[in-house]
Amino acid sequence: MTQLEEIAFAKVNLFLNVTGRDEQGYHLLESYFALLNCGDIIAIKESLALNCITENAEIREGNIALKAFEAIEAYVGTLKPVEILIKKKIPIAAGMGGGSSNAASTIRLVNTLYNLNLSMKEMADIAYNVGADVPFFIYNNSAFATGRGEKLLPLKLNISLPLLLVKPPVNVNTKEVYKLSVKSFTPNLEEISAKSAIEQIYYGKNDLTAPALIIAPPVSVTLDIVAKQTGCIVSRMSGSGSTCFGIFSDEEKAKQALYNLNRTYPKFWCHYQLLEL
Ligand SMILES: C[C@@](CO)(OP(=O)(O)O)[C@H](O)COP(=O)(O)OP(=O)(O)OC[C@H]1O[C@@H](n2ccc(N)nc2=O)[C@H](O)[C@@H]1O
Ligand SMILES: Nc1ncnc2c1ncn2[C@@H]1O[C@H](COP(=O)(O)OP(=O)(O)O)[C@@H](O)[C@H]1O
Incomplete structure (x- = not known):
């Protein structure tokens, strides 16, 4: 069959x-x-x-x-x-x-x-x-x-991001996060282009972070842990959480951070990838 x-x-x-x-x-x-x-x-x-x-x-x-x-x-x-x-x-x-x-x-x-x-x-x-x-x-x-x-x-950005994903041992329900979501909205971007996407990746945010932190405070700790790793230039949450990610200045520093986190926080789920966009 x-x-x-x-x-x-x-x-x-x-x-x-x-x-x-x-x-x-x-x-x-x-x-x-x-x-x-x-x-x-x-x-x-x-x-x-x-x-x-x-x-x-x-x-x-x-x-x-x-x-x-x-x-x-x-x-x-x-x-x-x-x-x-x-x-x-x-x-x-x-x-x-x-x-x-x-x-x-x-x-x-x-x-x-x-x-x-x-x-x-x-x-x-x-x-x-x-x-x-x-x-x-x-x-x-x-x-x-x-x-x-x-x-x-589908937008080709022509960038490679050394990306480390870090999920603390806490789960977040998407619907609950949206329920607590912001009442004042972010204005629409002026243009939807590769340039604006890259700017948002480096300098933007995730509007679901604040509501997710109410439901799952360990997400805040995780964001700090990721941000403090040597070479981390962006630390942010994905979707409605609880996974956070770090973008690193180079691959070696991201891999070193993966090693550190695996040793220090064995209950966290971690994944490293060189993300080609
Ligand atoms: C937050 C995001 C970001 O990519 O990802 P996850 O964190 O779930 O991975 C998504 O918007 C999750 O999308 P998805 O998980 O498919 O949501 P759905 O099953 O359609 O909806 C679950 C509930 O979330 C709310 N919902 C979902 C999507 C959206 N754009 N607005 C909403 O308000 C609705 O209350 C809905 O009843
Ligand atoms: N095949 C599936 N894989 C994962 N979760 C599932 C699946 N089917 C139903 N669920 C339920 O959907 C919810 C959201 O799961 P998931 O898709 O993993 O998370 P997220 O929307 O945060 O990315 C969970 O509560 C889970 O029990």
């Missing part, structure tokens, strides 16, 4: 401005979504009943991969059920889009498994009904995101 498998990559929000709210209460964003080189392994095959098995992590609420399958069925009509196997490597409730990426992989793999011939646009539309971040993982290209995060402009 055919089994298809892929890596469901994680993302980081290098900056995130909340610029308003739409009629449904969703927040409008301007953010640069960067695709990372780490991810979950997800496999799919035809089965007698719809089922999702998750290794390395307990998903207490309904698995979003199942929701993604149901969203395809809502679009194309009834399909033979599938079994989805996910080996979780992306930390959960961490602002790295793990669940959203699993959902997008499910849509892509089901499209291939059942020869549905859905276009990228169709898959992105299905993805949007599953979650605001899911369309990004259909395209899997680093991009400048607006709207709820689904309007994606």
Whole structure:
């Protein structure tokens, strides 16, 4: 029996401005979504009943991969059920889009498994009904995101960032963070371009940091720990947290920081990558 498998990559929000709210209460964003080189392994095959098995992590609420399958069925009509196997490597409730990426992989793999011939646009539309971040993982290209995060402009920045991701042992619920989110919004950027994205990456912010700190004070400590590492030039939170990241002046200093943090904070999840954008 055919089994298809892929890596469901994680993302980081290098900056995130909340610029308003739409009629449904969703927040409008301007953010640069960067695709990372780490991810979950997800496999799919035809089965007698719809089922999702998750290794390395307990998903207490309904698995979003199942929701993604149901969203395809809502679009194309009834399909033979599938079994989805996910080996979780992306930390959960961490602002790295793990669940959203699993959902997008499910849509892509089901499209291939059942020869549905859905276009990228169709898959992105299905993805949007599953979650605001899911369309990004259909395209899997680093991009400048607006709207709820689904309007994606792939922008090549021609920069390499020595990036260290650091997640403290605390999880953050996205919906709760948005509920506590800012009441005064950041004005829209004057232009959406590679130049403005680079400026925001080096000198910008993440507007979800303040609400995340109310829910998860260890995020503040983590931001300080990252900022104090030799060579760190930017220390910021990704998405709704709790993962923070540091951008370093060079690769060696970032790798040294990874070594230091792994030794000093064994309960933190850390990942180093030279991010080519
Ligand atoms: C904050 C971000 C930044 O990339 O990432 P994560 O921290 O989740 O990784 C995203 O906006 C998370 O998007 P996603 O996780 O897909 O959110 P959804 O499932 O669509 O929505 C969960 C809840 O968050 C709120 N929500 C989400 C997106 C948005 N632009 N405005 C919102 O207000 C809504 O209350 C919604 O009910
Ligand atoms: N396949 C999945 N992977 C991760 N989390 C999932 C999945 N399905 C449902 N969830 C639930 O979605 C919530 C957010 O998870 P996740 O996508 O990892 O975080 P974030 O939105 O911060 O990037 C968690 O509470 C988790 O229980």
